Amino acid sequence: MISEKMKGHIEAGSAIRVMFEEGKRLAQIYGPENVYDFSLGNPNVKAPDKVKKTIMDILEKEESTVVHGYMNNSGYEDVRQRVADHLNDKYGTSLDQGNILMTVGAAGGLNVMFKTLLDPGDEVIVFAPYFGEYKNYVDNYDGVLVTVPPNPPTFLPDLEAFRSSITRKTKIVILNTPNNPTGVIYSEDTIKELTKILKEKEEELQRSIYIVSDEPYRELVYEHQHIPYITKYYHNAIVGYSYSKSLSLPGERIGYLVLPKELDSYEDIVKAANVANRILGFVNAPSLFQKVVAECLDEEVDVTYYKRNRDKIYQGLSDLGFECVKPQGAFYLFLKSPMEDEKEFCKLAKEHRILLVQGSSFGCPGYVRLAYCVSYETIIASLPQFEKLAKKVFHK
């Protein structure tokens, strides 16, 4: 009796979530210290201490009915203004509270934008490999996901393939840099070329094409690399941000959308996004955590922890003969499967109690994703297991 769409979804499942649940099951059998669960991007680094202190301060000082009450569906005005000011200071943008919509994480924000913009049959372009949920989010509104093929070994966007993927039905282009699952960051030159193509195509096709930039990993960067702020390069750019990774609050579901004044149909989009946030059932971003993030805008998690993990696992796996993309940001490592069918490789890894996610979940078969946001001890302990795995697959 469930809907046809959901029948397809429960058959397909989420390889990430299946592995996450499998990790919990194996941990009960073998003990958590003997399971090397690289399945889910669930941060092992704790939230900054100021988060806890801020929650306590707010509960002491503010009225319960305000802290836990309803507000405008787009969020508290003062919170939105502080987010805008912060972005202006940091990136030289000219935003105010009217350009910020507080959301139930970036996942909530992306759904709000897709609901706002997509008519059935509209096309949404994404660069493979990509976070598999995009496909589901687009399908929620009967949009069509159009994939630009992966471009190994750099995994930077193939811009000519991108150009030819744009049609009269293209409505949205999803960007995600630092990227999940590769950890690759797009340089300013790449962004300039990519947006140049979009401007030409907007002109040629006489239609608005929006970039929706999914940026949960913006702050997780390892070599102080500059990540261009997309709204400064393109007029029709929307940013979806999340505090899930930057403040290690994934369970709290708190993020925001940036809707700059430069957007075509700006006023309609702002109104519609506010309504979409309400009618999709989010209603508003969780109230206490709106107030918390407004006080923690300059806080960050300990990125050096992830960098140490990255260095160790990248070096360790490379030394064993695995072919890896060196991550510049986020906390994922994308690994070429040494077996033709990467699902078989994931199975074999699981026999060694190493949990990986198949690249086909990211539109890129032949690879696997490893989320290294685990404890350093897990990284160290996993390496002998990877060595056993290497011996099997490389027949050493």
Next chain:
Amino acid sequence: MISEKMKGHIEAGSAIRVMFEEGKRLAQIYGPENVYDFSLGNPNVKAPDKVKKTIMDILEKEESTVVHGYMNNSGYEDVRQRVADHLNDKYGTSLDQGNILMTVGAAGGLNVMFKTLLDPGDEVIVFAPYFGEYKNYVDNYDGVLVTVPPNPPTFLPDLEAFRSSITRKTKIVILNTPNNPTGVIYSEDTIKELTKILKEKEEELQRSIYIVSDEPYRELVYEHQHIPYITKYYHNAIVGYSYSKSLSLPGERIGYLVLPKELDSYEDIVKAANVANRILGFVNAPSLFQKVVAECLDEEVDVTYYKRNRDKIYQGLSDLGFECVKPQGAFYLFLKSPMEDEKEFCKLAKEHRILLVQGSSFGCPGYVRLAYCVSYETIIASLPQFEKLAKKVFHK
């Protein structure tokens, strides 16, 4: 460039939210003490003290990565088990954690169920007057809302009209008792008759018809009236609960779904609802507040405050000659408009700085809704304004 559906939505707007924003605007002009804002169900009664204490305890005792981390998309297993145990104690149900799905409020829960169950064109029956958002939630999945006409002056369901509204396309029946906007509670006899009709129709049409019972007001009852627990009367019943009103936490977006084992296609529904919670972008109910509500299951807000409000406003308005439905629960009063077009009456009330919501937003023109979850002082201060209004409309 926004979607066709959203064009309709921004034109229609939400009368409730428009009035709420209008109330804030008038408060800035006239001072909040001179605006009588009965527009939104935003509780004026504070959360129980234990909520604050519990938050502080959790932050002191538990690991940041657990409190704020990802968990199963359906929620923490221990939280779900505690909710199940609580319901079993209170209602004699036989639930366990597998039957509970923690949600982003009841709004999130309803969207999860509609996504799970509805194919385009499926019909969802609702009794007018009803919370206007149901129409939007059903439309999100291209379902069709079928309205059973209002049944004044009791506003109990017209069961014969209900019977004839059931077709081969009926998939869901929405119940909402205590009711928004009338405050009416369905008696056990009504529930028995209603479910008897459904069982007969299931048999006759050879199809499953699910009740989705929206229960944010379950605990707000004024004469210790018994509210039947629907899963004990009907095999295909799903409950959507929210702590927005019962613990005064509307901004925090925390609630749950009850999915009993007796449901037809139980296993598929549980799996699909878990996936729907994820792919709609909720991902999971906010993590800290899952833990908070699990510690506050026996807590309740001060219902006597709302009762005093109810008694005062009901008596005051009746004395002035207004025709009111006496609310038995929730915190809404449904008032017959003394002017033929209730929108004109809302306008006139607004000139007296009284903010009401038009009944047509609830599928019941000719009436207006008054949310009396305001301060007692607001109730008292509003009465002379209502008197002026009465003089105008009754030409006294």
